[in-house]
Amino acid sequence: MDFMETYLFYILAAVTVIGTILAITEKHPVHAIVYLVTSFFSLATIFFLLAAPLVAMFEVIIYAGAVMVLFMFVIMMLDLGRTDEARRPVLKQWLLPIILGGIILASIGTIATGYAAAPHPSGALTVRDFAETLFRKYGVAVEIISMQLLFAVVGALYLGRKGKP
Amino acid sequence: MIVPLAHVLILAAVLFGLGLVCTLVWRSNVIMLLIGIEVMLNAAMLVFVGGSNHWGMADGQVFALIIMAMTSAEVSLALALVVYLHRRKNTVDVDEFRELKD
Numbered sequence: 001m002d003f004m005e006t007y008l009f010y011i012l013a014a015v016t017v018i019g020t021i022l023a024i025t026e027k028h029p030v031h032a033i034v035y036l037v038t039s040f041f042s043l044a045t046i047f048f049l050l051a052a053p054l055v056a057m058f059e060v061i062i063y064a065g066a067v068m069v070l071f072m073f074v075i076m077m078l079d080l081g082r083t084d085e086a087r088r089p090v091l092k093q094w095l096l097p098i099i100l101g102g103i104i105l106a107s108i109g110t111i112a113t114g115y116a117a118a119p120h121p122s123g124a125l126t127v128r129d130f131a132e133t134l135f136r137k138y139g140v141a142v143e144i145i146s147m148q149l150l151f152a153v154v155g156a157l158y159l160g161r162k163g164k165p
Numbered sequence: 166m167i168v169p170l171a172h173v174l175i176l177a178a179v180l181f182g183l184g185l186v187c188t189l190v191w192r193s194n195v196i197m198l199l200i201g202i203e204v205m206l207n208a209a210m211l212v213f214v215g216g217s218n219h220w221g222m223a224d225g226q227v228f229a230l231i232i233m234a235m236t237s238a239e240v241s242l243a244l245a246l247v248v249y250l251h252r253r254k255n256t257v258d259v260d261e262f263r264e265l266k267d
Contacts, residue, residue: 002167005167006167006168009167009168009172010168010172013172013176016176016180017176017179017180017183020180020183020184020204021183023187023200023204024183024184024186024187024190024191024197024200024201024204029194029196029197032197032200033200036200036203036204039204040207043207043211046176046211047211047214047229049167050167050173050214050215050217050218051217051218052214052217052218052226052229054226054230055210055214055226055229055230055233058230058233059210059233062233062236062237063203063207063233063236066237067203067236067237067240070240070241070244071196071199071200071240071244074196074244074247074248075196077248078247078248078251078257080194080196080257087193089190089191089192089193093190093192094186094190096189097185097186097189097190098186100185100186100189101182101183101185101186101189102182104178104181104182104185105178105179105181105182108174108175108178108181109175109178112170112171112174112175112178113171113175115170115171115174124221125217125218125221125222125223125226129223130223130226130227132223133222133223133224133226133227134223134227134230137224137227138224138227138231141227141231145231145234145235148234148235148238149234149237149238151238152237152238152239152241152242153241155242155245156241156242156244156245157245159242159245159246159248159249160245160248160249
């Protein structure tokens with residue numbers, strides 16, 4: 001049973017990476033967002049495999065649900081989804097960013113593979129642990145996040161209203 | 166732990182690199198640029214959740230949740246800005262927005 005989860009992790013990792021590659025090379029924004037939703041779903045399953053069921057649920061609900069729908073809403077509101085106007089950046093523009101990303105990837109890969117992980121306690125992480133950490137240890141952070149969301153709503157309302165801000 | 170921490174870190178590095186490439190390449194469409202930022206934030210969340218699983222502490226999951234709340238605030242503000250900029254210049258090309266005055 002354990003090795004099945006390991007195989008599942010690698011399969012889902014491949015799905016995530018391929019979905020993201022298809023999303024960032026797609027010239028049509030709506031298709032890119034649908035690919036990205038696929039990628040986020042498999043990432044949510046990876047979170048579930050890594051013993052974080054709540055984060056997996058929130059990934060599906062908030063990311064794949066709310067945030068991507070917000071993107072889709074703006075694309076449709078501004079009428080950016082036209083196929084004839086969509087164009088991909090030329091090949092010359094891809095070269096340098098890919099080199100930069102490759103350097104970052106290679107350096108992180110080198111560090112990660114040469115990293116001797118410290119022994120870890122073998123206690124299973126439950127939702128109860130998560131909730132206690134969230135509301136006891138980081139209770140102030142929850143309050144600050146709620147204030148931040150309120151400010152974001154006020155800012156979005158200010159920017160989105162009619163007339164000149 | 167079903168896989169070594171190094172493999173989770175490598176997956177996160179691949180995702181982060183892809184997000185970075187997307188952000189650097191798509192200057193012609195600010196929506197795709199924001200998608201690149203989303204991908205990078207997801208890679209950071211994957212590192213937090215992987216570390217939380219590896220060390221058996223829930224702090225990483227809490228930070229993943231906080232990143233998610235931060236992202237929803239960021240996206241709502243950024244998309245309001247996109248709507249505002251599109252109303253001003255009728256385009257989403259980032260290179261068009263290079264001057265402070267209109």
